[in-house]
Amino acid sequence: MIEVSQLRVAFGADETQTIAVDDVSFTIPEATVYGLVGESGCGKTTILRCLCGLNRQWSGTIRVNGKPVGPLRDLAFYRMAQMVFQDPYGSLHPRHTVNTILSEPLLVHGIPDIGARVSRVLAQVGLGESFRFRYPHQLSGGQRQRVAIARALILEPRILFLDEPTSALDVSVQAEVLNLIRDIQVEQGLTCVLVSHDLAVVANLCNRLAVMNQGKLVEELSVADLMSGRARSGYTQRLIAASAGYDRALVSLDSD
Amino acid sequence: MTSNSPILTVEDLRVGFPTPRGTVEAVRGISFAIGRNKVGIVGESGSGKSMTGRAILKLLPGGATSTVKSMKLGDTDLASLSESEMLGIRGKRISMILQDPKYSLNPVMRVGHQIAEAFRVHHRASRAEAEERALEMLAAVRIRDPRRVFSLYPHEVSGGMGQRIMIAMMLIPEPELIIADEPTSALDVTVRLQVLAILDDLVTTRGIGLMFISHDLNLVSSFCDEVLIMYAGRIVERCPAAELHQAKHPYTRGLLASLPRLEDGHKRLRVLERDPSWRDEPIPAEA
Amino acid sequence: MTVQSFERDATFRSWLLAEAPESGFQAWSQSCYLAWLRLAANPLAVIGLVVLLALGLVALLAPWIATHSPFEQVLAERLQRPSAAHWLGTDELGRDVFSRIVYGARTTLYIVGLVAVIVGPIGLCIGTTAGYLGGWVEALLMRITDIFLSFPSLILALAFVSALGPSLDNAIIAIALSSWPGIARLARAETLTIRSSDYVDAVRVMGASTPRIIFRHVMPMCLPSVVVRVTLSMASVALTAAGLGFLGLGAQPPTPEWGAMLSTARQYLLEHWYLAAMPGLAILIVSLAFNLFGDGLRDMLNPRS
Numbered sequence: 025m026i027e028v029s030q031l032r033v034a035f036g037a038d039e040t041q042t043i044a045v046d047d048v049s050f051t052i053p054e055a056t057v058y059g060l061v062g063e064s065g066c067g068k069t070t071i072l073r074c075l076c077g078l079n080r081q082w083s084g085t086i087r088v089n090g091k092p093v094g095p096l097r098d099l100a101f102y103r104m105a106q107m108v109f110q111d112p113y114g115s116l117h118p119r120h121t122v123n124t125i126l127s128e129p130l131l132v133h134g135i136p137d138i139g140a141r142v143s144r145v146l147a148q149v150g151l152g153e154s155f156r157f158r159y160p161h162q163l164s165g166g167q168r169q170r171v172a173i174a175r176a177l178i179l180e181p182r183i184l185f186l187d188e189p190t191s192a193l194d195v196s197v198q199a200e201v202l203n204l205i206r207d208i209q210v211e212q213g214l215t216c217v218l219v220s221h222d223l224a225v226v227a228n229l230c231n232r233l234a235v236m237n238q239g240k241l242v243e244e245l246s247v248a249d250l251m252s253g254r255a256r257s258g259y260t261q262r263l264i265a266a267s268a269g270y271d272r273a274l275v276s277l278d279s280d
Numbered sequence: 281m282t283s284n285s286p287i288l289t290v291e292d293l294r295v296g297f298p299t300p301r302g303t304v305e306a307v308r309g310i311s312f313a314i315g316r317n318k319v320g321i322v323g324e325s326g327s328g329k330s331m332t333g334r335a336i337l338k339l340l341p342g343g344a345t346s347t348v349k350s351m352k353l354g355d356t357d358l359a360s361l362s363e364s365e366m367l368g369i370r371g372k373r374i375s376m377i378l379q380d381p382k383y384s385l386n387p388v389m390r391v392g393h394q395i396a397e398a399f400r401v402h403h404r405a406s407r408a409e410a411e412e413r414a415l416e417m418l419a420a421v422r423i424r425d426p427r428r429v430f431s432l433y434p435h436e437v438s439g440g441m442g443q444r445i446m447i448a449m450m451l452i453p454e455p456e457l458i459i460a461d462e463p464t465s466a467l468d469v470t471v472r473l474q475v476l477a478i479l480d481d482l483v484t485t486r487g488i489g490l491m492f493i494s495h496d497l498n499l500v501s502s503f504c505d506e507v508l509i510m511y512a513g514r515i516v517e518r519c520p521a522a523e524l525h526q527a528k529h530p531y532t533r534g535l536l537a538s539l540p541r542l543e544d545g546h547k548r549l550r551v552l553e554r555d556p557s558w559r560d561e562p563i564p565a566e567a
Numbered sequence: 568m569t570v571q572s573f574e575r576d577a578t579f580r581s582w583l584l585a586e587a588p589e590s591g592f593q594a595w596s597q598s599c600y601l602a603w604l605r606l607a608a609n610p611l612a613v614i615g616l617v618v619l620l621a622l623g624l625v626a627l628l629a630p631w632i633a634t635h636s637p638f639e640q641v642l643a644e645r646l647q648r649p650s651a652a653h654w655l656g657t658d659e660l661g662r663d664v665f666s667r668i669v670y671g672a673r674t675t676l677y678i679v680g681l682v683a684v685i686v687g688p689i690g691l692c693i694g695t696t697a698g699y700l701g702g703w704v705e706a707l708l709m710r711i712t713d714i715f716l717s718f719p720s721l722i723l724a725l726a727f728v729s730a731l732g733p734s735l736d737n738a739i740i741a742i743a744l745s746s747w748p749g750i751a752r753l754a755r756a757e758t759l760t761i762r763s764s765d766y767v768d769a770v771r772v773m774g775a776s777t778p779r780i781i782f783r784h785v786m787p788m789c790l791p792s793v794v795v796r797v798t799l800s801m802a803s804v805a806l807t808a809a810g811l812g813f814l815g816l817g818a819q820p821p822t823p824e825w826g827a828m829l830s831t832a833r834q835y836l837l838e839h840w841y842l843a844a845m846p847g848l849a850i851l852i853v854s855l856a857f858n859l860f861g862d863g864l865r866d867m868l869n870p871r872s
Contacts, residue, residue, distance in 0.1 A: 063468035064439075076772055102774030115765035119787045121594045128783075129773045154587035157594040162586075165325075175769065194324040195495065199538035199549035206548070221469060224540040228549070251545055266469040267542055269502030275477040277422050 025054040025183065025215045026075065031084035033070050044070045045082070046239040052232075054182075055213040059226040059233030059247075061263070066236040068219045069187060075217060076107045076185045088183070103133060105183035106176035111192050112168035116160040122146075122171050123156045129179050145174045149204060166197035173204065184209070186218045190225060202228055223267040227251055235260045285354075286313040287457050287489035288336070288374075292349035295331045295340065295513075306331045307346075308513035314457065318483065318490040320504035320521065322497050328513040329493045333459045336491075337374060338366050354456065372402040375450035379462040381442025385434040392418070392430030395449045402453040417448035421478050440471035447479055457489040465494065476503055497524075497535055509535075512559045531558055605867045612863020618856035626672040633666035637823045646839055655845050658828070659835060664842065667823035668849055674824045675853060678739055678808045678817075679801045685743040686750055687797045693747075694754025694793075695785050699762050699777070709755065712748045720745035720803075721810055728816045735824075738817040742807050746800055753796050757789040791868035798861035802854040809850050825850050 033045040045067040052058040060068040073079035075086065080095035087093070093101060109115035116125055126142045135141070146156060149170040160168055169189060176184060189205065190198040206229055209216055220226050226233050227247055235242045235257065243257045255261050265274055295307040307328040312319070323329040335346045336358065351358040353373060361369065370376075378384040386394055395417055396410035405413070411430075418426035421444040434442060443463060450458060463479070464472040480503070483490045494500050501507055501524045509517040509532050517529040527533055534552035588594040606612055625632055634654065641661035649656045655664035697708035715723070724741035731737045761767060762785065770784050811817035812826025820827065825846040832842035 063470065078768055078771060097774070099774045102772065107769070107772045109765045109769060111765055115769050117766045117770075117784060117787075121588075121591060123591060128770065128775070132773050132775045132779065157588040157591055159594065159598065172769075179773075195497065195535055196324060196538055196552040196554075199540070199551050202540060203549055203551065206546075222540075224542045224544075227542045227545055228540040228547070247545065251543060262470055264542065266473055269498050270473060270476050271502065272477055272480055275473045277474060277477055 025089060026052040026058075026217070027085070027087040028071070028075070029085040029087075031071065031074060031082055031086065033067070033074060033079065033082045035081075043239050045074070047084075048234075048236075048239075048241045049084075050234050050241065050244060052215060052217065054215050056232065057209060057216040057218055057230045059230035060217065060219045060236060061221065061223060061226055061233050062236035062242075063221060063263075065238065067239040068236050071236075072107075072185050072187055072217060072219050076105060077101065078107075099133060103179050104181055105185065106179060106181040107185040107187065108169075108172050108176050108189050110188040112165045112172060113160075113192070115172050116168055118160055121157045121159055122151075122163075125160075125171060126175055126178055129175065133179060135179075141178060145178045148177065148208070149174045150200075164197075165193050166200060169193060169197075169201050170204065173201075173208070177208065180212075182213075182215060184214050184216045186216060188220055189218075191220070191222065198225075205229060223250065223263060235263065286315045287354060288314045288491070289350065289352045290336065290348065291351070293332065293335055293346065293351065294348070295328065295335050295344060295346040297341075297344050303345075306344075306513055307335065310510070310513075310515045311349075312508055312515065312518070314489040314491055316487045316489055317506060318480075318492055318504040320492045320494065320500035320507045321510060322494060322500050322507060323510035324495060326512070327510040329495075329510050330461055332510075333376065333461050333491065333493050336459065337370055337376060338363070339370075339376075368402075371398065371450075371455070372453045373455050374457045374459060375453070375455040377443075377446055377450050377458060377460040377463045380466040381434065381437075381439065381446050382466075384446060385442060387434050390431050390433055391437065391445045392432075395445065395452055398449045399452045413452060414448070417452045418445070420451075420482065421445070421448045438471075439467050440475055443467060443475050444478060447475070447482070451482060451486075451488075454486070455488060457491065458483065459491045459493070461493045462495070463492070464499070465496070472499075497539065514559075516558065529558075530555065602867045606863050609863040609866060611859045612866075615856040615859030615861075615863065618852060619860055622672055622676060622853060622856070625669055626676045629669050629673055633663075633669040635663035635666045637662060637667045637670040638821050639663075646835065646842075648839075649841060656839070656841055658842055659831065664828075664845055667828060668825070668845055671823040671825045671828065671846065671849065674735070674818055674822060675805055675808065675850075678735070678742070679804050679857075681739050682743045682746060682804050683797050683801060685739075686747045686800075687793060689743075690747040690750025691754050691786060691789060691793050694751040694756075695758045695781050695789055697751070698755035698758025699781050699785055705755070708751070712751045715744060716748035716752070718745060720807055724807065724811055725814070725816065728811065733816045733819060735818045735822065738808060738811045741811070742804055745807075746804065749800065750793055750796060754789045754793055757792055758785055761785050761788050791865075794868060795861055795865045798857060798864055802857040802861075805850060805854050805857070 029049045031045055031048045032043070034041050034043045036042055048071060060071060062068050070079060074082045077097040082095065085092060088101070088105065123142060126145060127138050130138045130141060142156070143153065146153065151167065151170050151174070155163070155167065163171065186205065190201050193201060202225065208214065218226065218230055227250060230247050232244065232246050233250065234244045237259050242259050243255065245255060245260070249255065250264070253264060255264060291311045292309050293307055293311070294305060294309055296303045296305045310332065321329045321332060331340070334340050336351065340346060348359050353369065358369065385391065392411065392414050395414040396407070399405060399410045399413050415426045415430060418429055423429050423441065423444060429437070429441070437445065460479070464475055467475060479490070492500060492504050501521045504521050507519060507521050507524055508515050509529065511531050517527050517532045519527060525536065527536065534550070537550040538552045540549055582593065583597055583600045585593070588597055639662060643661065644657050645659055645661040647653055647657040653663050653665065655668065658664055658667070693708050693712065697705040720742070723745045724738065727741035727744060728737050767780060767784055770780055808817055809826030809829065812824045813830040815827070815830065818824035818827055828846040829843055832846070835842050
């Protein structure tokens with residue numbers, strides 16, 4: 025469904041140029057969840073932004089649904105691919121009610137029957153009608169993220185980009201949102217690209233993942249391999265060990 | 281003071297905030313003790329864990345009120361100290377490490393000077409002496425080239441190094457207790473473990489008590505010696521970190537069950553069902 | 568009050584405070600009500616608002632409030648001291664000062680209102696477009712803004728009015744020309760922060776067009792700051808208008824205008840201080856009211872929640 029080939033993103037010019045994404049290639053089959061994992065600055069979010077059309081300065085090839093796409097996307101693309109952002113407190117317009125936020129994509133694409141669709145998608149994410157006319161500051165973090173997911177789903181896309189969807193949420197709320205994402209993905213056969221720094225979340229939702237470090241794709245592996253520790257790269261092994269929690273014996277203090 | 285007596289004891293701490301709808305109690309009567317060990321306080325947002333740390337240092341936001349039956353640092357009664365007396369406690373006997381060094385370090389001062397200043401505030405020392413001490417502390421937090429880092433500005437250091445600098449700054453006056461409020465939440469996973477290891481070593485060798493406030497149950501249970509779980513302003517569970525999986529309170533068990541784990545794969549996560557009785561039902565006294 | 572009206576008030580209030588609004592209108596009314604409560608918590612701002620409302624009422628009901636016609640000259644009664652017949656005395660042409668001040672409120676309100684209505688939208692549009700689009704558009708618009716900003720406002724107004732001839736409408740245009748750059752700068756600064764926020768990214772990912780993003784998503788966030796700024800600048804607009812009037816370049820005689828009244832009262836300052844003091848006091852009170860209200864507006868529209 026998504027093919028990325030030799031993607032390269034560089035910011036700045038000449039001496040001060042930083043290469044955020046360095047020659048990355050991967051393929052994502054339809055109806056699977058693909059994880060992009062790494063620490064901050066590794067380029068995973070940059071790749072996601074290139075895929076969804078927010079970042080327009082890249083070189084290489086991106087093919088979505090068999091067709092190559094350029095930096096500028098058309099409405100048909102946006103109908104097919106939507107994004108859920110990380111920060112539930114920042115991704116909803118502070119002065120729009122939930123109803124306005126959810127109606128906006130439909131208005132942009134000229135889709136009729138707005139009222140019914142909004143009701144349907146609210147029910148889909150587990151929020152009742154009572155939430156329809158509230159403002160974002162009246163909602164909790166988990167509720168806001170559900171609205172963000174609803175907004176992504178209302179256009180009935182086939183691809184969903186998720187940028188750390190639960191990292192800003194409380195632990196107890198995270199479980200609900202992860203379950204919701206899994207249910208919707210299975211039910212609608214969505215192709216998802218999930219960016220996360222949390223290997224446990226990736227193991228929970230994804231089928232395959234790519235490990236990134238400083239712009240380079242370190243390795244690609246299946247979640248089964250991840251779980252059984254069959255990672256080939258030392259960096260991946262370090263990430264897996266780090267996600268298990270603190271163990272003084274395992275930390276070597278090579279100073280900074 | 282023997283090495284077994286607690287460094288900090290708190291009894292029945294309450295913190296309240298005025299709101300248009302009446303006073304909201306963020307902390308509703310908690311009691312605990314910290315000795316020369318690492319005590320973790322875990323809770324979600326709104327549980328009152330950060331307010332606890334600030335209440336001990338009397339650094340609550342304006343308008344907030346706190347009452348406590350007794351609060352002692354060693355032999356000193358913290359509750360009865362005035363603001364000017366608290367100045368001799370903050371930084372000198374109790375230090376606080378905050379979450380993001382981007383915001384807690386002065387952006388227009390070189391980091392070395394900030395550490396030296398932390399020393400001179402509490403000890404009479406010349407500038408040269410304070411700078412020497414600062415360089416020593418930078419080496420103690422395992423920074424390879426202390427002299428070079430000394431003259432850097434906060435925006436020139438990475439997150440992990442910034443947090444080490446924060447630790448150096450907080451440890452230089454040789455406090456008895458450190459309150460760390462989400463000290464590694466803003467750091468990458470691999471850097472996090474290094475910073476914790478440094479903190480671990482320093483706290484153990486110097487016999488400093490550590491109060492580690494976090495939302496990360498996994499991290500706290502693997503790093504600390506004892507874990508206190510807070511919910512709605514009260515401590516609902518306290519146990520040694522190693523026995524956390526045998527926790528008794530349904531909130532703790534629910535939290536543990538709802539965490540995704542690498543080894544569980546695509547398992548559907550058990551959603552925590554909040555029971556309203558958890559807010560007010562009596563909690564068994566500490567074991 | 569009857570029991571019925573108590574109940575009516577109670578249900579209205581509970582409608583305003585209901586947790587789950589049932590329509591967009593209810594949600595909007597609720598946020599307006601809460602904004603009003605925030606304003607009402609600031610006594611100085613309320614005083615400012617009351618004074619401004621009083622100004623509006625006085626302007627509206629001028630024919631009924633004024634005791635005499637503001638234009639009627641009775642030369643036999645010129646330069647009279649305040650008395651029962653003329654509450655604030657008469658000016659050098661025998662016109663009743665009180666009535667001229669009352670009718671002057673209309674002129675002031677006309678000037679201030681028209682300038683606000685011109686300057687606000689223009690500054691907002693230019694600022695948000697420049698801030699959002701960036702690149703050469705921003706450079707061009709901001710340089711134009713800089714050019715207008717570098718003229719001292721009174722000099723620009725003078726130049727404009729002397730080119731086109733002194734009249735009230737030309738004075739208004741002149742003042743507007745010198746006021747809009749500040750608003751545009753402010754709107755651009757706010758837009759720079761807003762355009763990198765997640766909710767704008769989210770709307771871009773929906774496929775929304777740039778005009779739609781600017782109008783429906785960026786401008787509503789800039790609006791509070793711009794409204795506060797416009798309100799606060801109304802104070803200086805009133806003063807600039809008075810200044811122009813003082814120089815004879817604003818409202819032309821016999822139109823009553825506080826600044827013009829101040830100007831002609833200069834000659835009689837020593838013996839008839841009230842001729843200058845009264846319009847001066849009126850200008851002071853209105854400026855102060857705009858400032859106080861503008862301050863309160865800031866807290867009202869940008870809650871620190």
